[in-house]
Amino acid sequence: MSHCYQIQEKQFTVWQGYRLNNTVIVELSVEVKNINYCASKCVRSPHCNATSYNNLSKACELHRTIYSTIFITNDTDENQYLAIPKDIYTTTNFAETVQFETTEDKSLSTAQETALETSTIISQQKNWTILGVDDCYWTTSSEYSGTISYTTGGIQCQYWDTDSPHQRQYLPIDTTAHDTNYCRETNHYEGCPGCYTSDPAVNWDYCYIVKCDACNVDERLPVVPTDTTYLFHVGKFIGMVFTCDTLSPGTSVDHCPVSQCGSDDQWTTGYSVSCTDEDCYTDSTTYQGKVTCTVTGITCDFWTLKGAMPAGPDKNTNYCRDPDNTGAPWCYATDPNVVWEFCPVPKC
Structure with missing residues (x-):
């Protein structure tokens, strides 16, 4: 089963050696592995219109625009990238663009490395993205196969093949996850992916993962x-x-x-x-x-x-x-x- 984190190349234009001008507002600055992760965070943020990413510092900035058109400027730093949804207008003094394949981690099809496998998520904030959650599943929570490994409280999950710090009573229905610490629904059927936590004071918690079209949140x-x-x-x-x-x-x-x-x-x-x-x-x-x-x-x-x-x-x-x-x-x-x-x- 695929899950819903793929930013397909046709959805974004990636500009190498460009920067955004002062008509944007930085909503969030984080450190991530590559431009793919940076773009995926933009999709999951309700106020993000564009991202900038530096391949050396690994700094990812999520931007909110003031105007309907994003103004971008050529930059001499070849480690600087922009990822802009293709349905957003841009104005620049150059027309050249690069594809995701030119980045360090190359193609978005490398789903194992980027954990961004699945069906297309369009750049508009639809369905579960409005909730600000970390991931979603399409049918039942027991079929979730993503790689989120922390709880709604931000605690890292305990590995399923250990009893430290908590003694395991249940294991994931997904047997392929038994040697990971990925959020999963167990044979206790909690109704949502969760995990034992790495905090000795918190035995179990749910993860921030919901049904992709939960309650038609984008419509009503x-x-x-x-x-x-x-x-x-x-x-x-x-x-x-x-x-x-x-x-x-x-x-x-x-x-x-x-x-x-x-x-x-x-x-x-x-x-x-x-x-x-x-x-x-x-x-x-x-x-x-x-x-x-x-x-x-x-x-x-x-x-x-x-x-x-x-x-x-x-x-x-x-x-x-x-x-x-x-x-x-x-x-x-x-x-x-x-x-x-x-x-x-x-x-x-």
Whole structure:
């Protein structure tokens, strides 16, 4: 099965010995292996219109343009490259371009080296790229065959053929991954690629990988409540989390500020927000708001049905709390495959 990270040559024009002028804004600067990786990061960034890459320093810059046309200028540094989507207009004083094959790592068809094998991803930000995730799969998560090897929390995955730092209970369904630390779904059927982590304090976590056409995110997102902003959170499910722009004096009401992209490939519609000064926390152990779901939209379980529980009247509720000083409000989840998750409660 192929996965969805291929920047095909027909999608980008690569300019060797050119630079961008000051009509662009640098959104992100990172160090990557080659121009292919640099271009792939542009595809996965919702604000990137072009990339610049230096073959010596390995510096990759993602750029956002001010104008609809990108202005590029000849540069004497032959190690400097630009990768610009072909559907973006450019203006320059030269017409010569080079192909990906002239770079250090040569053709994009070298998928094993670049991990950019698969079907074409067009330069427009479509489907899963809007979520800002690291990779995707087309059919079921058990068939994911990519090379992402870190979790949503940014922790490197433990190798599947070791018991350090965690004793393995499950192995990937994909037997070819048993000697790697790639994110995979295991024979425990978690519902999303994940891994044991290299952090002794974190046994398991999901990876930032979703279904490529999850909930048609490029065509129909949930209605955003008035005076809120949103971000996406990925676990077993994708949660579109709504956060109030401002908070007013008042008393919190029962609410779940998350629309969930569930297993039926539909966004849930029963979300709501509460925008009072009780709906944020400074000290998570004293938070008194009334959020009743996790960051991925899973309904919280009642505390009396679980081990750890808050003191006082809250023990008979399913409100997010932090009874053990974890650092942020959380709750036990009603999903049988998710023990607990943090809640969509912002800091004050």
